[in-house]
Amino acid sequence: MNPSVLVVEDDRALCELLTWNLSAEGYQVRSTGDGEEALLMVQEQHPDAIILDWMIEHVPGIEVCRQLRKDKETAQIPILMLTARGEEEDMIRGFKTGADDYVTKPFSPRELLARIEALLRRARPSLAGSVLQWGDIELDVTSHRVRRGGEALHLGPTEFRLLRYFMERPNRVVSRQQILDGVWGMDSDIDERTVDVHIRRLRKAINRANDTDPIRTVRAAGYAMDVS
Amino acid sequence: MNPSVLVVEDDRALCELLTWNLSAEGYQVRSTGDGEEALLMVQEQHPDAIILDWMIEHVPGIEVCRQLRKDKETAQIPILMLTARGEEEDMIRGFKTGADDYVTKPFSPRELLARIEALLRRARPSLAGSVLQWGDIELDVTSHRVRRGGEALHLGPTEFRLLRYFMERPNRVVSRQQILDGVWGMDSDIDERTVDVHIRRLRKAINRANDTDPIRTVRAAGYAMDVS
DNA sequence: GAACAATGTCACTTTTTTGTCATGGAAGTG
DNA sequence: CACTTCCATGACAAAAAAGTGACATTGTTC
Numbered sequence: 001m002n003p004s005v006l007v008v009e010d011d012r013a014l015c016e017l018l019t020w021n022l023s024a025e026g027y028q029v030r031s032t033g034d035g036e037e038a039l040l041m042v043q044e045q046h047p048d049a050i051i052l053d054w055m056i057e058h059v060p061g062i063e064v065c066r067q068l069r070k071d072k073e074t075a076q077i078p079i080l081m082l083t084a085r086g087e088e089e090d091m092i093r094g095f096k097t098g099a100d101d102y103v104t105k106p107f108s109p110r111e112l113l114a115r116i117e118a119l120l121r122r123a124r125p126s127l128a129g130s131v132l133q134w135g136d137i138e139l140d141v142t143s144h145r146v147r148r149g150g151e152a153l154h155l156g157p158t159e160f161r162l163l164r165y166f167m168e169r170p171n172r173v174v175s176r177q178q179i180l181d182g183v184w185g186m187d188s189d190i191d192e193r194t195v196d197v198h199i200r201r202l203r204k205a206i207n208r209a210n211d212t213d214p215i216r217t218v219r220a221a222g223y224a225m226d227v228s
Numbered sequence: 229m230n231p232s233v234l235v236v237e238d239d240r241a242l243c244e245l246l247t248w249n250l251s252a253e254g255y256q257v258r259s260t261g262d263g264e265e266a267l268l269m270v271q272e273q274h275p276d277a278i279i280l281d282w283m284i285e286h287v288p289g290i291e292v293c294r295q296l297r298k299d300k301e302t303a304q305i306p307i308l309m310l311t312a313r314g315e316e317e318d319m320i321r322g323f324k325t326g327a328d329d330y331v332t333k334p335f336s337p338r339e340l341l342a343r344i345e346a347l348l349r350r351a352r353p354s355l356a357g358s359v360l361q362w363g364d365i366e367l368d369v370t371s372h373r374v375r376r377g378g379e380a381l382h383l384g385p386t387e388f389r390l391l392r393y394f395m396e397r398p399n400r401v402v403s404r405q406q407i408l409d410g411v412w413g414m415d416s417d418i419d420e421r422t423v424d425v426h427i428r429r430l431r432k433a434i435n436r437a438n439d440t441d442p443i444r445t446v447r448a449a450g451y452a453m454d455v456s
Numbered sequence: 457g458a459a460c461a462a463t464g465t466c467a468c469t470t471t472t473t474t475g476t477c478a479t480g481g482a483a484g485t486g
Numbered sequence: 487c488a489c490t491t492c493c494a495t496g497a498c499a500a501a502a503a504a505g506t507g508a509c510a511t512t513g514t515t516c
Contacts, residue, residue, distance in 0.1 A: 078350070088336055095342035100350055101329065102343075108316055114323035115330075122306075122328060122350055133300075156462055171371045194464055196504060201463095218372050219472070219503065220385035226371070384473055385503095422475055424493060429474095431494095447483070447492065 003120050006047040007031040008038040008064065009082065010056045014105075018051060021109045022116070035059030039067055042074055045186050049119055051112075052099075054083035054090070062097050069098040078119040080112075124168055132167040134214055134225065137206065139167055148206060158183065159202045166215065166225035175222040199223060231348050234275040235259040236266040236292065237310065238284045242333075246279060249337045250344070263287030267295055270302055277347055279340070280327075282311035282318065290325050297326040306347040308340075360395040362442055363456030365434065367395055376434060386411065387430045394443065394453035403450040427451060 005022050009015040010033035022029045030047070032038050036058045042050070050068070054061040061081065068074045081099040083090060094102050101115050130142040136149040144160060146153045155163065161183045165174075174182070176192040184190055199215060207213050216224045233250050237243040238261035250257045258275070260266050264286045270278070278296070282289040289309060296302045309327040311318060322330050328351075329343050360367040364377045372388065374381045383391065389411045393402075402410070404420040412418055427443060435441050444452050 088338060092338060092342050095346050098349075100346050110316060110320060114320050118323050118328050121326075158463070173370065173372045191465070193466090193504090197464075197506090200505065217504070221372055224371060386474070419476070421477090421493090425475075425495085428494065445493070 002026050002028050003048040003124065004028040004030070004045075005116065006038065006041060006050045008035065008050065008056060008061070009033060009053040011053070017109065018112070021113060025113055027116075033057060035061065035064045038064055042068060042077070046074065046077060048124060049078045049080065049116055051080050051082060051116070054081060054094070062094060065094070065097045065099055076123070078123050080115060080119060082107075132164065134167055134170070134227070135212075137167075137214065139164060146206070148208065148211065151208075153206055155205050156201070158198055159205055162198055162202050163206070166223070170225060170227050173218045173221050173224040179222065195223075230254045230256050231276040232256040232258070232273075233344065234266065234269060234278045236263065236278065236284060236289065237261060237281045239281070245337065246340070249341060253341055255344075261285060263289065263292045266292055270296060270305070274302065274305060277306045277308065277344055277351070279308050279310060279344070282309060282322070290322060293322070293325045293327055304351065306351045308343060308347060310335075360392065362395055362398070362453065363440075365395075365442065367392060374434070376436065376439065379436075381434055383433050384429070386426055387433055390426055390430050391434070394451075398453055398455050401446045401450050401452040407450065423451075 005027045007015060007018050007022070007029060009018060009031065012033070015031050015033065019029045019031050030041060032041060033056060035056045038050075038052075038056075039059070041047075052061045052064060056064075059067075061083075065079055065081070068077065068079065075098075078100045079098065080101045080103060081094045082103055082105065083094075084105045091102050091104075100119055103112060103115065130140055132139040132141065138147045139160075140146070141164065146155055146160065146163065162179070165179065165183050176195040179195050180188055180190055180192065199217075203213055203215060214225050216226055218224055233255045235243060235246050235250070235257060237246060237259065240261070243259050243261060247257045247259050258269060258273075260269060261284060263284045266278075266280075266284075267287070269275075280289045280292060284292075287295075289311075293307055293309070296305065296307065303326075306328045307326065308329045308331060309322045310331055310333065311322070312333045319330050319332075328347055331340060331343065358369045360369065366375045367388075368374075369392065374383055374388065374391065390407070393407065393411050404423040407423050408416055408418055408420065427445075431441055431443060440456070442453050442456070444454055446452055
């Protein structure tokens with residue numbers, strides 16, 4: 001699944017330029033020119049990153065940023081602030097509010113793309129190299145291969161996505177609903193218990209005799225994959 | 229412990245300027261003008277972030293960056309590249325190599341500080357999560373783990389929420405009703421005595437032999453967790 | 457079209473957690 | 487000290503949560 005980016009920009013020409021460039025790089029792009037709408041869009045489907053103009057309608061960009069940071073669900077989404085002003089004070093304020101990067105117009109699209117990529121690399125480790133690691137487990141994102149201690153493992157598609165989901169979020173406890181959203185997709189009406197079953201299948205597939213189980217069950221909360 | 233930053237810059241004046249500014253912000257700063265030495269310094273003591281000039285002696289900055297990214301131990305350290313050139317190609321290359329941010333000279337020290345802060349904010353919690361502390365007790369909210377003196381403790385779901393509730397309100401005496409509202413939820417018709425039982429279970433779980441009990445009973449009022 | 461793999465559910469078991477109660481002890485009160 | 491309140495504790499049954507094996511369904515491969 002390609003990373004998704006939300007563009008919040010009310011200059012239509014610029015918005016289209018950004019959308020086009022990002023799409024060309026393979027991102028899934030959605031856009032809006034309205035701050036309030038942006039918040040709703042983030043709520044309903046968390047993007048992997050947000051490009052946020054400072055001067056937009058209804059709600060100023062910095063306020064959008066503040067709102068997003070306040071909510072635990074959205075606090076970790078990387079935000080790149082975009083502004084016409086070159087004033088230092090604004091930039092400092094942007095960073096203090098929780099922005100991760102700050103670009104002033106006019107900017108080069110390629111620079112913006114590079115910066116977005118850098119942000120995503122931080123937030124989603126799978127984009128850094130194509131190989132994720134956990135102890136002796138290696139997961140190659142591009143070739144869809146998983147190995148443990150050099151030996152190839154066979155995982156079903158869902159198990160693969162599930163394992164990848166965990167490896168991208170080391171140490172983090174995720175609820176069954178979050179897992180469903182992330183692995184099955186936002187709009188799946190699948191029973192939460194089904195997650196348990198797939199967790200078992202995943203465990204069975206990756207744990208050979210006397211391997212330590214990387215997946216920790218957290219009662220009443222979900223599951224997590226701890227760093228080894 | 230304050231975050232540590234390594235400054236790699238061969239222009240002595242600029243290096244001092246950076247060092248001075250960072251120190252004033254409370255960072256622990258070390259510096260060098262040599263690429264090779266920089267690698268050694270990182271090896272011997274991982275800094276929390278690195279400011280790296282592109283043009284330095286012996287080993288060019290981008291090569292240092294590449295080396296650091298290759299080693300699993302240092303791959304996660306945020307790097308801010310610094311350069312005199314304003315050329316786009318260089319910047320793209322910097323990002324591709326794994327830099328997290330890229331600032332061209334001349335720059336404002338305050339901007340640099342803001343960017344470093346943003347990098348640290350993002351890089352740190354991904355590993356540590358938000359950790360609450362009380363003396364030697366650590367509670368990690370995102371990974372749902374509790375430790376005392378380094379040793380992992382096992383708490384049930386309710387005990388975990390209860391401990392978190394107290395750690396978020398140090399020094400405050402809370403009534404049983406407040407605890408029920410905060411830990412069980414506003415609309416729970418549970419006996420107030422039940423709180424006592426869970427307090428006991430929590431005490432039992434976190435107090436090993438000759439530990440001091442962090443929870444103070446306040447007769448006729450409730451309970452409180454004092455700062456140690 | 458047969459064989460096979462993957463997937464979502466269900467029923468059932470096992471394990472852990474939780475709320476309540478009865479009892480005893482400690483702390484305040486007059 | 488006698489008395490009342492309030493809290494600590496151990497036990498226990500009920501409930502909740504997670505683990506497990508089996509099965510029907512749906513595609514896919516050959």
